[in-house]
Amino acid sequence: MSARTTPAAVVREAGAPFELLPLGLGEPRADELAVRVEASGICHTDISVAEGKFGTPFPIVVGHEGTGVVEALGAEVDGFAVGDRVVLSFDWCGHCRNCVDGRPTYCYENWPRNFGGGRLDGSTSLELDGAPVHSHFNGQSSFAEHLICPAHSATRIESEIPPALLAPLGCGVQTGAGAVLNALRPGSRDGLAIFGLGAVGLSAVMGAAIAGCELVIAVDPNPERRALAAELGATHTIDPGADDPLEAIRALAPDGLQFALEMSGVSAVLQQAISTLAPGGTCGLVGAPPVGTRFPLDVHEILSFGRSLRGIVIGDAVPSRFLPELVGYWEEGRLPLERLVETFPFTEIDAAIEAARSGRVVKAVIEMGGAPA
Numbered sequence: 418m419s420a421r422t423t424p425a426a427v428v429r430e431a432g433a434p435f436e437l438l439p440l441g442l443g444e445p446r447a448d449e450l451a452v453r454v455e456a457s458g459i460c461h462t463d464i465s466v467a468e469g470k471f472g473t474p475f476p477i478v479v480g481h482e483g484t485g486v487v488e489a490l491g492a493e494v495d496g497f498a499v500g501d502r503v504v505l506s507f508d509w510c511g512h513c514r515n516c517v518d519g520r521p522t523y524c525y526e527n528w529p530r531n532f533g534g535g536r537l538d539g540s541t542s543l544e545l546d547g548a549p550v551h552s553h554f555n556g557q558s559s560f561a562e563h564l565i566c567p568a569h570s571a572t573r574i575e576s577e578i579p580p581a582l583l584a585p586l587g588c589g590v591q592t593g594a595g596a597v598l599n600a601l602r603p604g605s606r607d608g609l610a611i612f613g614l615g616a617v618g619l620s621a622v623m624g625a626a627i628a629g630c631e632l633v634i635a636v637d638p639n640p641e642r643r644a645l646a647a648e649l650g651a652t653h654t655i656d657p658g659a660d661d662p663l664e665a666i667r668a669l670a671p672d673g674l675q676f677a678l679e680m681s682g683v684s685a686v687l688q689q690a691i692s693t694l695a696p697g698g699t700c701g702l703v704g705a706p707p708v709g710t711r712f713p714l715d716v717h718e719i720l721s722f723g724r725s726l727r728g729i730v731i732g733d734a735v736p737s738r739f740l741p742e743l744v745g746y747w748e749e750g751r752l753p754l755e756r757l758v759e760t761f762p763f764t765e766i767d768a769a770i771e772a773a774r775s776g777r778v779v780k781a782v783i784e785m786g787g788a789p790a
């Protein structure tokens with residue numbers, strides 16, 4: 418039996434609707450926190466997972482851009498106190514070679530910990546009518562008023578940044594800004610093209626502005642998003658429905674670009690991103706089509722031009738370092754997250770998902786407003 422209940426948005430099977438139900442919630446284990454969720458962003462990955470495109474088990478509570486207040490600590494947790502304000506991010510093991518080297522987004526246990534639907538031992542923190550509901554999605558399952566998460570997924574934040582702006586830092590903003598600031602690290606004279614201007618792509622645009630890139634080309638069929646990209650720091654925008662992006666980019670940079678980022682999740686766009694590169698350039702693959710997607714590539718597109726193609730997970734971030742850095746950029750007015758966000762009450766999660774899916778809202782954020790336990 419669970420100690421208490423929490424309202425949570427359950428998806429019973431692939432493609433099923435989000436159902437707001439009271440779920441049983443367990444106690445935090447020795448290395449976990451209990452958090453009262455104040456807000457959670459919706460990332461496109463939540464939608465893909467709910468549709469069954471990532472092979473995660475069901476029933477499940479997704480959501481992985483949570484922020485809230487610590488309400489209980491496991492016995493062995495250091496560095497947090499009840500009442501701390503935290504923003505949540507992904508789970509990692511802390512002892513594999515990449516975690517030890519400070520690259521937790523490439524933890525050897527990344528997939529089972531973040532997409533396995535529970536703790537590594539197979540247990541979950543949620544139940545419905547006595548049956549387990551999958552939890553710990555990306556270390557949190559934040560479409561709920563209360564959750565249990567590994568303590569190292571949480572970062573303490575002391576800023577006055579509103580919850581609705583803090584929440585999306587944990588995935589979408591960190592992913593986009595980090596792809597530029599941590600992974601590609603362009604110099605001011607490098608050219609960068611960003612394909613796909615959702616929260617991830619627009620955060621990459623803001624990251625490129627922070628990096629001081631002189632040539633930032635933003636590509637998306639959505640005219641509002643192109644206009645927003647131009648205001649946030651893109652020097653040029655391209656409508657792929659009207660112009661061939663490759664030709665348009667060659668007109669701006671005849672030798673090609675040093676960097677390109679695929680952030681649309683449309684696998685055919687990856688070919689365009691690679692083809693825009695100058696010899697020796699690097700394409701970062703961030704957009705996530707369904708697991709199993711195959712991509713036909715002429716080997717010489719990479720080999721003969723000395724180009725690189727690399728996957729980038731959650732912006733190569735170390736969240737405990739990068740999330741406070743991003744909050745600092747927001748405080749300085751260099752990361753105007755309020756331009757991206759629209760809030761919805763938790764009871765209107767269906768409208769929030771639809772706003773994100775249709776592209777009407779860049780970053781839909783649900784606000785919980787639940788009472789302290």
Ligand SMILES: NC(=O)c1ccc[n+]([C@@H]2O[C@H](COP(=O)([O-])OP(=O)(O)OC[C@H]3O[C@@H](n4cnc5c(N)ncnc54)[C@H](O)[C@@H]3O)[C@@H](O)[C@H]2O)c1
Binds near residue numbers: 461616773776
């Ligand atoms: N690698 C990671 O760690 C990571 C983390 C978070 C999200 N993601 C993935 O990143 C992608 C973007 O996430 P989001 O939340 O910003 O999604 P989103 O759906 O809001 O944005 C995708 C954008 O791509 C645009 N697009 C569609 N067709 C295009 C085309 N032909 N050319 C250029 N743009 C096109 C859409 O108009 C939309 O604006 C998703 O696939 C998501 O699953 C990856």
Ligand SMILES: [Zn+2]
Binds near residue numbers: 460461462
């Ligand atoms: Zn995400």
Ligand SMILES: [Zn+2]
Binds near residue numbers: 512517521525
């Ligand atoms: Zn690890």
